[in-house]
Amino acid sequence: MEKQTIQPFLSVANYHLIEQQLNKMINAYNTTKDKNVILAVQGLVDTELTENLDLDPDQLKLIDQIYNIRDHTQSDVFLESLKLYVIPFKAVTASKLKSLFKKEKKLKLPKLESMDFHQICYLTWDDVSTHRKYIVLEQQGKLKAIKGNIDTNVIKGICAVCNRHSDVSLFTTKVKGQVTDTFTKYSNYICADSKNCNKNISDLQRLNDFFERVTH
Numbered sequence: 001m002e003k004q005t006i007q008p009f010l011s012v013a014n015y016h017l018i019e020q021q022l023n024k025m026i027n028a029y030n031t032t033k034d035k036n037v038i039l040a041v042q043g044l045v046d047t048e049l050t051e052n053l054d055l056d057p058d059q060l061k062l063i064d065q066i067y068n069i070r071d072h073t074q075s076d077v078f079l080e081s082l083k084l085y086v087i088p089f090k091a092v093t094a095s096k097l098k099s100l101f102k103k104e105k106k107l108k109l110p111k112l113e114s115m116d117f118h119q120i121c122y123l124t125w126d127d128v129s130t131h132r133k134y135i136v137l138e139q140q141g142k143l144k145a146i147k148g149n150i151d152t153n154v155i156k157g158i159c160a161v162c163n164r165h166s167d168v169s170l171f172t173t174k175v176k177g178q179v180t181d182t183f184t185k186y187s188n189y190i191c192a193d194s195k196n197c198n199k200n201i202s203d204l205q206r207l208n209d210f211f212e213r214v215t216h
């Protein structure tokens, strides 16, 4: 029988989760020879993956290869091959971005061609001249947009998007209130480096919660 090809089945966040779990195991292999400790770490990884990924037997067989990986060289090869199974961020064009931010008269667009859509859970870029930050995310197949001001000051703190302790900046959004000419301001610390932030995201819930919080 012909070998069945596996269709892309991992979200970008799923991919990051697998990468993080792999790193956790490699870290254990490098720091201990104690079999029980290693088994315990593998057990934790297994629980984490089972709870977050809903895999059919073929997909499971593919992911289970991580338990044979012992170092970063093997891990890099595996993660590269796994990219084939990642569902990228929804394809977006410059005109689509313009329509998402149609109130912005001088919208500065990001360099879409230099973005790796297989690595981002959300799309973001800054206009450094105006301190504007634009964020686009996907919810139920639809693109949603947020814009706000990003402070130039970078401090250590917890990011509201990925929940990691990192270098963060204050991001402030303004939402129209019920009464005309009233606004509600929301300020959140988020990662100054959005590439890193995206890499940290292994669960989209917090990103979606963040969006709900700053847009209502």
Ligand SMILES: [Zn+2]
Binding pocket: 159, 160, 161, 162, 163, 164, 190, 191, 196, 197, 198, 200
């Ligand atoms: Zn972050």
